[in-house]
Amino acid sequence: MSTMNSPTETAGADALRQPVRARMADGRELLYFFDHPGQHEDFVPPADLRELPERPSPARLRRDPLTGEWVSFAAHRQGRTHLPPADECPLCPSGPERSTEVAAAQYDVVVFENRFPSFGPGQQEQQRSEAMGETYPAEGRCEVIAFGADHGDSFADLDVPRARTVVDAWAQRTAELSALPGVEQVFAFENRGAQIGVTLHHPHGQIYSYPYVTPxxxxxxxxxxxxxxxxxxxxxxxxxxxxxxxxxxxxxxxxxxxxxxxxxxxxxxxxxxxxxxxxxxxxxxxxxxxxxxxxxxxxxxxxxxxxxxxxxxxxxxxxxxxxxxxxxxxxxxxxxxxxxxxxxxxxxxxxxxxxxxxxxxxxxxxxxxxxxxxxxxxxxxxxxx
Ligand SMILES: [Zn+2]
CATH class of the missing domain: 3.30.428.10 (HIT-like)
Known part of the structure; x- marks a missing residue:
């Protein structure tokens, strides 16, 4: 990778906050970020005991010869969760009756790999030609970031320490994802409101790692x-x-x-x-x-x-x-x-x-x-x- 924009790993007060790492039942990574450092030290992530299907193979990339832009075809995303009722929300913490994407009973901020990713799973350097008709695995990585355990919140409802944890999580993810092979650009974003296509109400955003630079x-x-x-x-x-x-x-x-x-x-x-x-x-x-x-x-x-x-x-x-x-x-x-x-x-x-x-x-x-x-x-x- 280039030295021009290598991920920043600074010491002391400016060091990036590091998460507690866990794996989900299908092997996806799940990261817990805490508001206070003491919580981090005491936390042992519970195991994810769900039976999950194998992860899908990556979507396919095609290049539009008229614009030179890449388009990701992710057919598996058709099956993704769409505006589930609160008692089926995959981002709420797990409880005695229900296991969600987050195995813990409570959390501050979590980041995990999307079950229905537009890019990934898998990251490697890729040579892509501009020849018409070629397709390539849409590698990269798509992560979900949940801003808190409370289903009814939105980002604007968070307190300042929590907002800071989210900013720190974005920063840590940017550094780590930028270092993955084949990742060209890291994009953190939030869509809020069903009017603009949000499929889950729980306060959350996404982090895309693209295998190309976006238009x-x-x-x-x-x-x-x-x-x-x-x-x-x-x-x-x-x-x-x-x-x-x-x-x-x-x-x-x-x-x-x-x-x-x-x-x-x-x-x-x-x-x-x-x-x-x-x-x-x-x-x-x-x-x-x-x-x-x-x-x-x-x-x-x-x-x-x-x-x-x-x-x-x-x-x-x-x-x-x-x-x-x-x-x-x-x-x-x-x-x-x-x-x-x-x-x-x-x-x-x-x-x-x-x-x-x-x-x-x-x-x-x-x-x-x-x-x-x-x-x-x-x-x-x-x-x-
Ligand atoms: Zn929820």
Whole structure:
């Protein structure tokens, strides 16, 4: 692997929090992260005694010759759990009557390999040709991260120490997954709300390790590379300086992070969270930055939930520098949080222009969204009802 963006293993206060490791009945890895170090030392993970079918073979990758983009065909995902009732939730802790994906009776944060992965199981270096008609195993790894044992919570309901545990788990996973053979990019994300295709209500996110660099990341790398050649400067730093100077779209700025609605936001709600210094990924954040991020992120989610009378569906997407792309050093870690909600009862649907052409037509100005979010963040009871 390259040294440009190797996983950060720092000593002392900035060291990444390590999990307690266990295996599930079908061999998948399950990791327990705790809010307090003392819990970690006393915890012995219970065995998973379920009878589980063998893991599926990996999906297949095909390349679209018109765009050069890879598509993963994961037929086994058709059988996955879809909005189960709470008493069949696979992410709740196990109890005397029921065994779930998490064998423990209680947990803080768990990460485990997805039973119905889009990428994996298996990771190895792969040579793929651009010849038409070829297919390849869609290797990589897909993980589920549960933010807590309480089925009824959402991320915005978590307390600050728990949010920090989640940030630490994301950082530890980014470091470890980036070091796996064949993994090109690690993507942590959360889909919240049945309106945007969530299949489980239990508060959780996902971590994808792709065997290629994703299309939107390639576009960003291309822009950043051109900007460097033309100006000698880093693109995201210039974006940040531009937004801070303009001021009208800034939602919040702390010592370590800036939260803003981007100048050309494509979605009715779109917020970016960018570290004030150049850092490639979550694994590269210092302990102080991770603490601040937990704070900033919780406030943002509560603000988003305060925009309307009911919780707003969102996609929270962590853009991280790819593992070994030649221009990876130009890409700065950032969050893009988007929601299609454009009014109390209205969602923006990606129709012809957006879905077919990737050409967005927006109906809310970014300055308006930023002003609404600033007001929502200032509301002390911003938590979702
Ligand atoms: Zn649950």
């Amino acid at each position: 939107r990341t390639l576009t960003q790398l291309d822009q950043a590379q051109r900007h460097r050649e033309e100006t000698g400067r880093n693109l995201m730093q210039d974006v940040l300086d531009f937004e801070v100077a303009a001021g009208t779209r800034i939602v919040e700025r702390t010592e370590y992070f800036t939260v803003f609605v981007p100048f050309a936001a494509r979605m009715p709600v779109e917020v970016h969270v960018v570290p004030n210094r150049h850092v490639a990924d979550l694994a590269g954040l210092t302990a102080r930055e991770r603490s601040d991020l937990a704070d900033v992120y919780l406030r943002l989610l509560r603000g988003v939930d305060a925009l309307y009378a009911t919780p707003t569906p969102y996609i929270a997407a962590w853009f991280q520098a790819p593992v070994r792309h030649p221009a990876a050093g130009e890409l700065r870690l950032h969050l893009q949080l988007t929601s299609p909600r454009r009014a109390e009862e209205k969602l923006k649907y990606l129709a012809g222009s957006e879905a077919a052409m990737g050409a967005f037509i927006a109906d809310v100005t970014p300055e308006t969204t930023a002003a609404r979010l600033r007001a929502a963040l200032a509301t002390p009871t911003g938590a979702s009802a």
